Amino acid sequence: MTESSFFLVVLLTGIILVVLGLGVALLISPKSLNFQKEEPYECGLPTHGTSWMQFRVGYYLYAILFLMFDVEIIFLYPWATVVRNLGITGFVSIVLFIVILSLGLAYAWKKGVLEWKSTTSE
Amino acid sequence: MLIYSQPLELTKFLAAIDNFLHSNFAPGWAIVVEGILVGAMILVMYALIALVMIYIERKIAAFFQARLGPNRVGKYGIFQSLADMIKILIKEVIHIKKADKFLFFVAPFFVIVSSVLAFGELPFGINLHALDFNIGVFYLLSVSSLGIIGILLAGWSSNNKYSMIGAMRSGAQFISYELSAGFALMTIVVLSGSMQFSEIIEGQRYCWNLFNGHLPALIAFIIYLISGHAETNRGPFDLPEAESELTAGYHTEYSGLQFGFFYLSEYLNMFIVAAVAATLFLGGWMPIQIKGWEAFNQVMWYIPSWVWFIGKAGILMFISLWVRWSFPRLRIDLLLNLEWKYLLPINLVNMLVMVMIVLSGFTLTDLFPALFGN
Numbered sequence: 001m002t003e004s005s006f007f008l009v010v011l012l013t014g015i016i017l018v019v020l021g022l023g024v025a026l027l028i029s030p031k032s033l034n035f036q037k038e039e040p041y042e043c044g045l046p047t048h049g050t051s052w053m054q055f056r057v058g059y060y061l062y063a064i065l066f067l068m069f070d071v072e073i074i075f076l077y078p079w080a081t082v083v084r085n086l087g088i089t090g091f092v093s094i095v096l097f098i099v100i101l102s103l104g105l106a107y108a109w110k111k112g113v114l115e116w117k118s119t120t121s122e
Numbered sequence: 123m124l125i126y127s128q129p130l131e132l133t134k135f136l137a138a139i140d141n142f143l144h145s146n147f148a149p150g151w152a153i154v155v156e157g158i159l160v161g162a163m164i165l166v167m168y169a170l171i172a173l174v175m176i177y178i179e180r181k182i183a184a185f186f187q188a189r190l191g192p193n194r195v196g197k198y199g200i201f202q203s204l205a206d207m208i209k210i211l212i213k214e215v216i217h218i219k220k221a222d223k224f225l226f227f228v229a230p231f232f233v234i235v236s237s238v239l240a241f242g243e244l245p246f247g248i249n250l251h252a253l254d255f256n257i258g259v260f261y262l263l264s265v266s267s268l269g270i271i272g273i274l275l276a277g278w279s280s281n282n283k284y285s286m287i288g289a290m291r292s293g294a295q296f297i298s299y300e301l302s303a304g305f306a307l308m309t310i311v312v313l314s315g316s317m318q319f320s321e322i323i324e325g326q327r328y329c330w331n332l333f334n335g336h337l338p339a340l341i342a343f344i345i346y347l348i349s350g351h352a353e354t355n356r357g358p359f360d361l362p363e364a365e366s367e368l369t370a371g372y373h374t375e376y377s378g379l380q381f382g383f384f385y386l387s388e389y390l391n392m393f394i395v396a397a398v399a400a401t402l403f404l405g406g407w408m409p410i411q412i413k414g415w416e417a418f419n420q421v422m423w424y425i426p427s428w429v430w431f432i433g434k435a436g437i438l439m440f441i442s443l444w445v446r447w448s449f450p451r452l453r454i455d456l457l458l459n460l461e462w463k464y465l466l467p468i469n470l471v472n473m474l475v476m477v478m479i480v481l482s483g484f485t486l487t488d489l490f491p492a493l494f495g496n
Contacts, residue, residue, distance in 0.1 A: 003255060005153065006160065006242075010252055013161040014238030017168065018231050018383060022215065025379040029214045038219040040282045040375060050220075051283045059294045062458065066297040069466070073304040077260050080311040083477055091477055098470055105466070114462050116455030 061113050065105070072101050126419060130426035133249050160252050164242055168390060173203040175389045179443055186447040213378035218280070221375065225279035230376075230383040232272030237387040237394065239265040244397045245319045247407045247428035258319040259307050262398060263300075266353075269387065270296045273362070276384070277372035288371025291454060292362035295352055298461040299359075302349035305469040309335070309342035309476045310402045313485065323406040325487075328413045329494035332403045334486045338476040343403045345465055345472075347441070350395030352457070354388060357446035361454055392442060393435065400434035407431040413493055 040047045076094070083090055108114065139159070143152040177192070177200065184191025192199030217223060242252040243262050255261045270293060277289020311317055313335045314325045322331075332339050352359040363371030373384045400406060407427035411419045452460070479485060487494045 003253065006157065006252055007239075009157040009161050010164060010239055010242035011235065013164045013242075014235035015231065016161070017165055017238065018234050021211075021379050021383070025211050025213075025215055029212050029378060031214055037216055040218055040220055040280070047282070051281045051286050052278070055286070055290055059290050062294050062298060062462075065462070066301065069301045070297075070304070073263075073301065073308065076308060077257075077311065077317070080308045081315060081317055083312055084315050084480060088481065091474075091481060094477075095474060098474070102467075102470065105462075109463070114459065116458065 058116060061108075065108055065113065068101065068104055072098075126423035128248075128423055128426070130424070130429075131248055132426075132428070136249060164238065164252060168238060168241055169207075169386075171393055172386045172389045173207060175393060175439070176203040176206070176385075178439075179389070182440070182443050183447050186444075207382075210379055210382040215378040215380055218375050220281045222279035222281070225275045226375075229272045229276035229279060230380050232275065233269050233387045234272075234383050236265055236268035236272065237390045239268070240394045241390060243319065244394065245323060245401060245406055246431055247426065250407075250428060251319070254318060254320050256316075256318045258322075259311055259317045259402070262394075263304055263307065266391070266394065267296070267300055269391065273372050276376065280372070280375035282375050284368045284370075285372050285374045288362045288368045288374070292355060292372060294454075295355070295359065295361065295457060298458055299349040299352040299465075302345050302461060302465045302469055303353060305466075305473055306342040306346035306349065307398075307402060309338060309469075309473050312473065312476050312480055313339060319401055319406070322402060323408050325496065326405040326408055327496055328411055329486050330403065330405045334494070335476055336479065336484070336486075338472050338479060339403065341468065341472050342476070343399065345469055346399055346403070347395075347438070349461075349465065350399065351442055351445060352461075354391040354395060356388070356392060356442065358449040358452050359457060360446075360451060361457065392439065396435040396438035396442060397431070399438050400431065404434045404438075405430075406434070413495075 040051075075097075079086070079090065079094060083094075140156070143155050146152075147155060180202070181191045181199070192202035195201040195205045217226060240262055243255070243258060243265075245251040245254070253261075273292050273296070274289050277285040277287075277292070280286070310322070310331055313331055314322045316322055316325070325331075326334070332343055335342070351357050355362050362368075363373070368374070373381055376384060407430050409419075409422035409425060409427065409430050411422055483489070487496070
């Protein structure tokens with residue numbers, strides 16, 4: 001009971017830190033209205049168009065690869081805690097599991113997902 | 123086992139507070155008051171550590187570059203970060219017109235809450251921790267990766283191309299190095315057979331995990347330092363906020379205290395990485411002890427555990443600063459190559475080698491229980 005309630009305490013502490021800080025800042029900071037102040041700051045030049053646009057696919061490919069290995073990490077942590085008791089059987093089965101997942105990485109590598117191609121040369 | 127005298131420990135003091143509260147309040151209210159005390163303590167420590175670290179970083183960076191660094195506010199400029207904090211508090215909080223207002227406002231919450239949650243898990247000394255979950259390492263990994271949501275939200279909602287690029291770079295970098303950090307910590311979980319910080323520290327009483335696991339533990343340690351460094355967007359890996367190309371990266375549009383929160387959490391994350399590395403690899407708050415040398419151990423125990431913890435974490439933080447101010451910035455493809463083509467495969471093999479060492483009983487504690495065993 002105490003562990004989870006102290007988790008709530010820590011969580012609330014984080015939120016209170018932000019709220020309190022912003023509250024104090026809003027109370028004591030000066031305010032002035034200015035048209036230009038609310039413009040996006042891009043090195044001082046007027047900005048062109050929206051910034052919510054399509055982005056290069058390379059980043060998302062890394063995200064997909066990450067998903068694969070992150071689920072693997074979640075799966076492996078419980079195994080890692082008890083590996084001493086599982087003995088050689090647990091080890092061999094996990095080696096098979098990791099080999100299968102590494103094949104995915106090897107495939108992506110072979111396909112050139114991990115190469116960062118330049119888009120400017122097109 | 124001999125009980126050592128620990129004159130400077132805070133355990134008795136904490137027990138006295140607990141006793142006082144429980145004797146003067148109803149049981150429910152005592153817990154509530156304790157919760158408020160813990161929260162206040164975390165707030166104070168959080169701000170204090172950040173302020174001290176910002177000052178130390180500026181001073182050390184200055185020395186690396188043969189400058190003097192801050193030296194106007196107070197003797198040797200020790201009140202510089204306090205003055206900066208006051209300055210940042212009285213700056214106006216600007217919400218730009220084209221931004222996605224709600225997400226723009228929410229982003230600092232994610233960043234700060236994730237680092238406060240991770241901060242609460244750190245064992246500062248004997249019984250000096252807010253949380254001690256039996257899944258501690260796993261909890262730490264999961265809450266510390268919440269911070270990237272805040273960074274992505276900040277970059278996306280700012281409606282600024284530099285912020286967007288910075289946030290995307292940060293996202294790719296963080297999730298990549300998160301894998302390495304996860305596997306490096308898993309190597310230690312395999313070695314110590316527990317995810318609870320207090321048990322891991324107890325297991326390192328006579329032999330640090332760094333030495334206990336031979337070469338695999340050393341490799342995991344180095345990989346954890348590299349990936350922790352990359353996760354906090356610092357040093358040669360600071361592409362997300364590369365000031366010469368992206369203005370300030372994902373927090374370009376933030377002003378005043380909202381920027382301050384990003385700044386604060388960056389330093390706290392650096393501290394958390396150093397503290398976790400110190401806890402899992404270097405024995406945490408456990409003083410250096412040698413089995414059988416009772417007089418030596420007693421002398422070591424006279425130094426309180428929180429000094430050991432801060433000292434070990436401090437050395438690792440100094441290494442982090444050293445790296446940051448010594449290496450030039452990497453390019454994004456080199457950065458991702460380093461992770462996916464080198465660190466991740468090495469890490470996978472390293473973890474399996476560690477399992478083999480543990481299963482065949484080749485750890486130092488298993489080989490020489492008379493010298494290193496608990």
